[in-house]
Structure formats: C-alpha cells, structure tokens
Amino acid sequence: MSVTSPNVALAATLHDATGALAGDLRRHLPALRRLYGAVAVATSPTTSPRIIETLRKAGCFAGAPEANERGPLYRLALRSARAHGGDFVHYLDLDRALHWVPRGRSLGALVRTVGHDVVLVGRTERAHRSHHRPLFVTETEANRTLATQAGLRGRIDFLAPSFIVSREACGTLLARSRARGSTIYGELAALLLGLTSEIGYVECAGLDWETPDRHRREVARLGLARWRRRWDSSEEWTFRYALATDVVRGFARTLARYPARARLRRS
Secondary structure: OOOEEEEEEEEEEEOOOOOOOOOHHHHHHHHHHHEEEEEEEEEEOOOOOOHHHHHOOOOOOOOOOOOOHHHHHHHHHHHHHHOOOOOOEEEEHHHHHHHHEEEEEEEEHHOOOOOOOOEEEOHHHHHHHHOOOOHHHHHHHHHHHHHHHHHHOOOOOOOOOOEEEEEEHHHHHHHHHHOOOHHHHHHHHHHHHHHEEEEEEEEEHHHHOEEEEEEEHHHHHHHHHHHHHOOOOHHHHHHHHHHHHHHHHHHHHHHOOOOOOEEEOOO
C-alpha cells in the first residue's frame, strides 16, 4: 500500500497482555504508517512489553493510562493522534486495523475519501455476523435502541467502534467525554451525533471478526466454526448483555447532556 494520507492520523488502542499480536504488528504496522500521516497507539497498562517496544521503536507508542479503564485509554489515543496536527483523526482499534490493512484497499479508500467533519464507520451486516453469536445479538439490539433514542432510521452500527473526525471536532469530543468504563462506547456514539448537523456513515466489510487472529493455532486445530461455538457460553452471554446495558446507559446519559442533532448521510 503506497498511497499516503498525510492529513489523517490514526488513533488506536490495544490490550494484548500475552503478545499474541506481536507478529501481526511487525508485519502490518509499516503499512499503517504509510497509509496514515501519523499513528498513535495507546495500550492498556498490562499490554506485553514486546508489543510496547515495537510500537516505541516505530514512533507509534502513545503511552498507557494509569488506570486500566477504557475511557482514559480511548481519550489518550485520541489526544495523542490529534497532537500530530493533521486535519483528521481516525479512531480504530489496533487489532482491527492490523486485521483490515492486509485485506485489500478498502481501508485506504476510506481514509482518502473523508467527506464530512464527522464520519461514523460501521460494519456491514455480513462483517458483523462473522463475530460470535452473543456479541452479534446483543450489539444488534443495542444498535437498534441507540438509533431509536437518536431518532434515526435504518440499520446503523455504532459499535465497531470506528469514526473519523476533524481535528476541531476531535477537540470538542475530548472536552465532552468523561466516561471511564464500558459506558464509553455509548458515550462516544452519542457525542459523535452531537458534534455537527450532518455526519457521514459508511459500512465496511474489513471490520469482520478480528479476534481469531489472536488464536490462530487453536483455530487451525479446531476449525473456525467449532472454535466460534466455544464462545457461545452462558458466561459470555451474561457478559455481553451487561456490556450492552452499559452502552445504552452511556448513550442515554450523554444525550441528556448533549442532545443529538445530526442527520446521517449514508455512502
């Protein structure tokens, strides 16, 4: 991938305590650095030192928050990417970026064709369905609830999570964000809708299930279908429903502070 988009910085987060993605990081980080004007990755405090060393050597390490919480982690990544001075910041989980970048040109096309100050990037329905069933079902229900609360129609995937914002809009988002735990996902969705009168919305096939990349040997041994069924447990359902509840709560609470005013322009 040789096309550079110097006005877009990548803000990414990563939790990888075992270093499972070390190989993918070495292979694909150079492509991400060519695609974006800057790459800023904030890691959880417990992420493997070898992951951090690779990021540091590449000039991509944005640090780790003191608390092992999602909200501070996301804000650290966004602040660090924004500090590079580009016109736009693209937020994307690093494991998703490493999964997406070698699979064709759609990530580059997305980055090169920013047409709004705020762009919400969702998964195609097929990409969403590639995830394990507890995640797909609970996120689908949460997405419907969020759309209804915001007065929006049609399928909208708020929970990839991925979005592109102008530098100015990113500053406003950071000033308004306060969530610490998993309510951050609902908060971010609501804040994006309140930043401008019209936001772009695009769905991408490259956002299919990235978690198997961390477990390649086990997936190869069992087969993907059998390995996926291991995630269909009562514990996982309980976790995913609790997470969806947090998302909806964070969204509603944020809408009360910053009412949504955006129309979606689908592309």
